[in-house]
Amino acid sequence: MTKKSRPSNKENRAGWIRDTVVKVRDRYHPIVWVHFWLTMSSCITGFMLYPYLVIYMTEQLGASAVAAAGAISFPSLISMFFKLWAGNISDRFGRRPVLMMAPMLQFMVLIGMIFANEVWHFYVLLTLNGLSGNLYLPAENAQIADVVSEKQRTEAYALNNVAINIGATLGPLLGIAAYHLNPPLIFCAEAAIALVTATVVYFKIPETLPKEDQDSTGQTKGKVLPGLGAHFPLYLLILFAVPVYMVEMQMNSTMPLYLKTQFVDYLLVYGTLRTVTGILTAVLQMPVTLWSKRWRAERVVMIGYSLLVAYSLFYGFTPFFWLLVIAEFCWTLTDMLLFPRLKQIVSVMADPQVRARYFSLFDISLSVGKMTAPVLGSVVLVQYGGKALFGGLGVLLLLAGVCQVILVSRVLSADRRKKEQTPEMAG
Template identity: 70%
Template sequence: MNKSEYWVISRIRDTVENARKRYHSIVWIHFWLTMSRCITGFMLYPYLVIYMTEQLGASAVAAAGAISFPPLIALFFKLWAGNISDRFGRRPVFLYSPLMRFFVLIAMVFATEVWHFYVLLVLNGLCLNLFAPAMHAQIADVVSEEKRMEAYSLNNIAINIGISVGPLLGVAVYQLNPPLIFGAEAIVALLTVWVVYLKIPETLPQSNEQTAVPAKQPVWLGLASHWPLYLLILLTVPIYMVEMQINSTLPLYLKEHFVDYLLVYGILRTVTGVLTAVLQMPITLWSKRWKSTHVIFAGYLLLVGYGLIYGFAPFFWMLVVAECCWVMSDMLLDPRLKKVVSMMAKPQVRARYFSLYDLNLSLGKMTAPVLGSVVLVSYGGQMLFGGLAALLLLTGVFQLLLISRILAVKTKQMPEASEEVG
């Protein structure tokens, strides 16, 4: 080994060691668990409709309904899911939720009717909706405010690694033996239980832990007292409406402009996953010098650019630019908005705040595919993506005003948070 090779290896080793020490061990555990769960999850979900139609003889409509039904149930479940973690602790949720998923996924291997998947996918979704807010709340429990954005960025990297790797592995496993996909995710669920049992302690704030169960706090948070959270959720729904167009109507739109539209779609999706996995942390560290209001508004403007390019310049290289706008927006908005939610929430309601915050995804899943397909068929892609761009510009302005108010109130309560106020 020459000196230059030794220097490169030493630098890589030092960088990895510094990153390991920078974040709490719980953050890294959740990173690896999230990455594993997303790899197997994205091995499974893109092929569920195909599995139900080919293996069970279901109609395309019935199979699609099995995918769309769980978000509807989750919409109501999220109103109180976070209460479980806030009342009884993070650790019980981390143990029992993946254990239940293990049995659900094993049951999918032996499912023989479409209605079996309606039931099992709902149970699977309920387990995930218990786990995710508890995980985000635990990160806020153990990470200081100044590093929370970085911790949530690591979580976003793990998800995008799953997006990049999972579908390709899913193709190979599906061609080999389709039920193996369910088995792979079941193994990851069981591995999660084992890791949590050995490595993750309870982190529920002590004052809350002593009073949580006797206090019998309300299951869901009232609108009058927590209206900033509900308004923030409403203003983020258009972001997920755009994301759901990517997963639903976008292939149909590309079909109008490209012969090899599936190849184009696959390239664009790969670009977004790889760029996010590689650039998320550098972008997060670089954007730390900006005010939260500036970062969030910039994220909305990038999404406006995404919509305008897709609506009015659907040429391949322009679409690559649009995907870069999407990637930048996702890297800026997701960690920063989660940090704002963690700052808004008092320790005793953190999990409930994150559970409710996830309503934006459920609302996007419920509304975007149907509305998007109707607008696309009736009025065309310019109206669909141009309309989304206009909606994002409007909601971005209101979001800027809302977060300015939220952070101003936070600064009065905690003067050290003044650096976040734009």
């Protein structure tokens, strides 16, 4: 009688890996995974492009630092007004048409960038590129909320954050290589990904906006903005999030100029710091999200803002490479904890028929950050130096963080009371 052969350790490891992959894949809706891959691809090319636009315009087109930063800020001014009704398009006509139309607009804009030879060309083209993103992102976030339960939304948005940070890991270093080889290659790469995105949406993403929500939205289609009153907490949430995005925009605009004053190989230092951040987030995002799910949102917001204050102080007052790595770790934890939780809070605040509009309006905080941070940051940096720039951001973040914690606590307490009272009212 022959003994039954036992599986080897190698086979056991392979089986465990296979089972783990299947569990992770099945944990999230297929549409969430499609958005994961599309987001990762577009962020790789996006991080190849945006950090080097200021340098491209100053070195290739002879623009001043302020004029080049203005080309990044100006689209945010236009986008801020566009966002007032951009989400309404997805709520009225569905997610799928918007998710196909926006990348096609982006494709045409990026082809135009290849041939742009004046700074004002970039003012126009970056504005159009920003409008395409303002259409796409609220539809994407709303679609994730359409297909994912409330309890799992933080995880789903965290997974999307992993994709963003994989882009942040690979994009800057690829951008350095492309910039030294042939700068227009960066525009070609992002244009190709935009075309791929539109194609994948056409074949892989169905419509997810429920018919009853389409009907409800149609009845209120004349209302571009949700009114004040009950929706006032959303506007406060937007306001207090602006300093966070001001810090993020320093990374993508004035940070290379600041590092240029501190390091000889500033581009290598910048690319390395961004890569460290991306790797840490890509690896730790989901474990940190699953671990912190038991934390109340108020605690997550408090920790996130506190880490950003530390980040600003490190950059402003101790600009040494290894301390900047620690600062990047502070940013990484903020990125992993704060952004997915804020999106989950927005999804809880919004009724289904205005879900995309809420996400679109929340993105105004990003627009204001983009509009103010590059120009103000470059002016403060040139006139007063890095200590004034990052020290000022640290104070602003401290004040905004305290207000945001109080706001989130009150909003979610009201939501919990409402859910507790609903069964009683039904009975």
